[in-house]
Amino acid sequence: MNKPFSPTTLDIFINSSSPISRALSRLLFACFFSCGVVFAQSSQDGASSDGGLHAYSARSGSEDVRERIAVPSKRNPAFRVPAKMRPRVQFWIDVFSKYGKHHAVIHHRMYPHIIFDILDFYGKAESYSEVKLEHHRKAEIKKKTAEIESALKWLASGKSPRNPFEQHIVTQMSSLPGGTKKYQDVYKNDWIRSQRGIRERYREAVERSGRYIHILERVFVLEYGLPIELTRLPFVESSFDYKAYSSVGAAGIWQFMPATGRLYDLKVTRVVDERRDVTAATKAAARYLTDAYQRLGTWPLALTSYNHGVYGVLKKVNQLGTKDIAQVIERVHDQPFGFASQNFYPEFLAALEIYDDPEHYFPGVRKEPPQEIARRKLTRSVTAGEVSRSLGVPVDHLKNVNYALHSHVWSGRYPIPSGYTLNVPLQYRTELASMKLPKASAASVVSATSGDTYRVRHGDSLGKIASKHGISVASLKSMNGLRSDLVRVGQTLVVSHGSSSSSTLRPTTSRAAMDSSVSVGSHQYQVRSGDTLFSIARAHRTTVESLKRANALSSSSIRVGQVLKLPSGAQGGQGEEAVYSVRKGDSLWVISNRFGVSQDAIKRRNGLTSSSLRIGQKLNIPR
Known part of the structure; x- marks a missing residue:
């Protein structure tokens, strides 16, 4: 077999509901695997070295990945829920699937499954404005917290419950050791917390996951040999919102911060943000988790590091003298993590359980069909309008499958840079394969990040970088739109105008x-x-x-x-x-x-x- 489906042949993500197509897909994959064909890792972002078209079938995703790993219905033992953590995991399952956005779950910060009360604001939401509802919500939570503190102080004095609410608190906390001191600990340590439910948002996440989960599974399992369970992490990180930007600057379904994204070779410039390219970001996430696992030794700790950092987790486990995730998380008075990091892995386990049986938690839920796209790495910069005209693809359709490109690209201010892996709807794959790119104008080169690049290191200056690459400082500043000679460590600079090779996009070899x-x-x-x-x-x-x-x-x-x-x-x-x-x-x-x-x-x-x-x-x- 001279040209197996691999990242060097065609990067197409497809799905077919036809029984015949499904049967043919299984037959092809069975042939590939029995013949010893391996899905080899491609270059960064799945792009081949000569700018050719890439393709993968969605059949290399969910269904066939499960067949390949040989345990289609069993969870990897590394991700079993420890008995000590079961109540905590169940709490997050309920937050994700039982409680909605107008619920406030008032609970014990250190033992979230101990629930003091649940406030329901759905009735008020029908008549209140968003601003009025939020003010009302905060006031009611504050009032309820004061009521809980009063009850805890009464119980901490060793007195019997005075009413059903205080009896409820006693019942909820009966499994905890510490006598009456356990009540005192809660109000003295500010361990009363409110959690908003996310049932509606999580249902949308389950629906959205269908668009890209096959890509995640192929990258993690077939390219990196990682457990398939890791592909459920975006439910916790971003709710599978591929347009997501957080308040602290994280982006995409994997929520990479800019510095971490660049560390794992994701371009983050004024033109391109590859953190929002699902394929590129998924490869980066696979590499990060591989690194974290090699350093920390267990998947639960590697996943916790996604929230707390590898060195932060390593420092904590060394202090505690154990890598047992249950022992680390269920500590109370010397808990090494804040609330978010302490509960990150339990939230992941909750996401696993929901994904394994979404119909149970969200009756009638339907996942979006896999996104059908063809991908190709550009060897020259080109405007969105030129691509649209060349392929006959409406610009809006291109925009819907290229979230990594900045709005300035779609407005025409900047071209799509050389080296970017372009996504197009699958029906245009033939046109994409034969597309010829126009020669780049001088303006295009100056205004876009194209050609060879260099990442600024400690001790670098524009003069040193220019001398190293045989160009003048003026040219270097012009190519990068710089007004001063200042550069920062980690900054990516264009250091050449790119290749002068033929503009014809050639098909790849096997x-x-x-x-x-x-x-x-x-x-x-x-x-x-x-x-x-x-x-x-x-x-x-x-x-x-x-x-x-x-x-x-x-x-x-x-x-x-x-x-x-x-x-x-x-x-x-x-x-x-x-x-x-x-x-x-x-x-x-x-x-x-x-x-x-x-x-x-x-x-x-x-x-x-x-x-x-x-x-x-x-x-x-x-x-």
Whole structure:
């Protein structure tokens, strides 16, 4: 089979309700898997190195992913609910599915399942304005909190309940140790809390999840070898709202902060915010969780770090001397986390239970159909209007599948930058595959983030960066629209006008063909996505200067697909062993698929006794 469905062939997410299509899909996947075909990891954002069209079937999502992992109805043991945490998890199941937006659940902060009272504002919501309703809600919660404190003080004195409400509090707290002191602890430590229900919003989240869940499952399970359960995290993070922006600046269904997004290679510029591109952000989330798991050792802790940070969690578990998530979360007087972090993993477990049986919690709920799109990486900057005219796609339709693009792109102020992976509705996939891009104008280059880029590091200045890339400071400022010479660490700068290759978008080769073409000859190398002169020189045991001299390069800029001459004496060509440096997001599974070598072969060659890797670790890859 020369061209299997893989990220290097076609990036199409489709779904068919036809029984025949479903049967054919299962047959094709059974053939691929039985023939040993692996869904290899593509370059960043699923884009191939030569700008070709990519495709995946939605059948590689929910249904067939479940078939592949062989336990379609059983939860991964790592995500079973510990007995100690069951009441807490049930509380969040109720918040998500039982209590609505006009309910206020007044509960014990440290033991959320202990509910003092539930206030219902649905009647008032029918006649009050939003502002009046919110004022009324706050006043009633304050009044109820005072009533609860009064009851707790009475009970803390050792006296018997005076009324049914105080008896209710006694019953609710009967399972807690501490005698009468447990009542005192609540009002002295301000442990009375109000939680708004989100039943309506969560139902919408279940509906929206159908649009993208197949993408998440394919990326996590087939590309990164991660547990399928992790793909339910956006229910907690964003309610699967792909347009979401938080008040603190997090964005997209995975709610990446700008700095974290850039750390995981998501572009966040004035033109593009890849945190809102579901595919790109999902790959970044998979890499983050892989890193967190390798550092923390358990999935519950890795998930908690999504809210609290890896180093924050690591510090806390070291202080407590345990990695048992139930012991960490159910501590009271020395609880290491705030309320949000303490309850983040229990909320995730609640989301798992609801997703496994949505009809039980939301009768009649219907998920949106999988979004059907074709994707292709642009090799030149182009305006939205030009794409619309070339493909015959209304701009509004393009906008609806490209949430990563800023409003200035749709207004025509900026073009879509080179390197962006464009999404189009599936019915335009043929037009997208044959689309020819116009030559970029000088204005387009200046106003958009296109061409090769450089991320500013500590100690950099515009002068140093310009000199390093063989351009003038004036050109560097012009390409990036800079008015001053100031740059900040982490800032991404355009350092070249991009490739001068043909504007025709070529179809991609198969994964096997692409891999075999990397080393074109014994003294040549074809540049791949993510390569730099430094990484190529290191892999072939030569220097950047030697590579530049051999290829008459005046700067360090290279383009994907470019064929470089290797200096005499360079090593690591076709047929020889490669040396690979482990990067963020890598796992032994990912590396083995990238190089087409078994995990066991890599482990044997490097004397590894486990599959654990560390960033920066050098691996010899047998040929």
